[in-house]
Amino acid sequence: MQILVIEDEQRVAELIQKGLQELGFQVTLAYDGEMGKRLALGKVFDLILMDLILPKINGIDLCRQIRLTLPNIPIIMLTALGTTDDKVDGFDAGADDYLVKPFDFRELHVRIRALISRNRNLTNTFNQGFILRFANLEMNLETKLVKRNEEPIDLTPKEFRLLEYMMANPERVLSRTEIAEKVWDTFDSGTNFIDVYINYLRKKIDRNYPVKLIHTKPGMGFIFKEG
Known part of the structure; x- marks a missing residue:
């Protein structure tokens, strides 16, 4: 499984990459919104993890822009902001899930598997x-x-x-x-x-x-x- 992680804090991004690789995923890192958009639209990924607060293109705008081209790709937002309004903004932008930092990698793994499985099922349904x-x-x-x-x-x-x-x-x-x-x-x-x-x-x-x-x-x- 190919996962794109868009996170501007390099230490955090590398920790997420390491944790996901230990779970068996292939991980590509992007450190700002522009780089994340370029990678998301230029390569095939099974899922995208993105921070809400990013340089160059913030997470909300980035999510909307990716959705225009990739309407079905699973997107999980990672952020320290966890109010209802924050979640609604993320979901309105097209995010499928919202995980508040710090988080347990076991929970992240469960959510990734659920979203990828759901996306495959929906793809089969679309084809029909x-x-x-x-x-x-x-x-x-x-x-x-x-x-x-x-x-x-x-x-x-x-x-x-x-x-x-x-x-x-x-x-x-x-x-x-x-x-x-x-x-x-x-x-x-x-x-x-x-x-x-x-x-x-x-x-x-x-x-x-x-x-x-x-x-x-x-x-x-x-x-x-x-x-």
């Missing part, structure tokens, strides 16, 4: 041209187009992933813990970023329609159903 449908809502996993009653809906990458999981598990209560593990590939459900994204989806999916699809089960989680 798979479309999810529920009520008058349609999601094309290959073109990333979402429509309700034939009206297009613009979603961020993380909103898309959350809606995809809900549409794949309709009429079943989804706990915050399950959503954190399956959509964000994280075991951290202690912050309210899940509720933030549920509210984002409600505004885009339900606000203009009399029949609501996203419902809250107090004390339990959320359920995707007509009614």
Whole structure:
């Protein structure tokens, strides 16, 4: 597995490289956003780890720029900033996961494996041209187009992933813990970023329609159903 690590602190970058190599990964290092972008777009990687605060191109802008060309590559942000707003900004930029420094390499390994596995499964699904449908809502996993009653809906990458999981598990209560593990590939459900994204989806999916699809089960989680 080829991993690109974009980290401006050389000592930290080399420690991450050493730890990942011991886990069996091939690691390429970049020490600023411009170098990271050039490598990310010029070579095939299975996953990208990037710091949030980088010289030349910061992590948020870099993530957005990489996503324009590589919409499906797994991206994990590494940062010392761990507030809900920081996480939302990272996810909105297209990050798949968010790991706060310092972190345990065992946890990083679990998240890397989960993201790479999910990406392979999604690639197989894309190749089949798979479309999810529920009520008058349609999601094309290959073109990333979402429509309700034939009206297009613009979603961020993380909103898309959350809606995809809900549409794949309709009429079943989804706990915050399950959503954190399956959509964000994280075991951290202690912050309210899940509720933030549920509210984002409600505004885009339900606000203009009399029949609501996203419902809250107090004390339990959320359920995707007509009614």
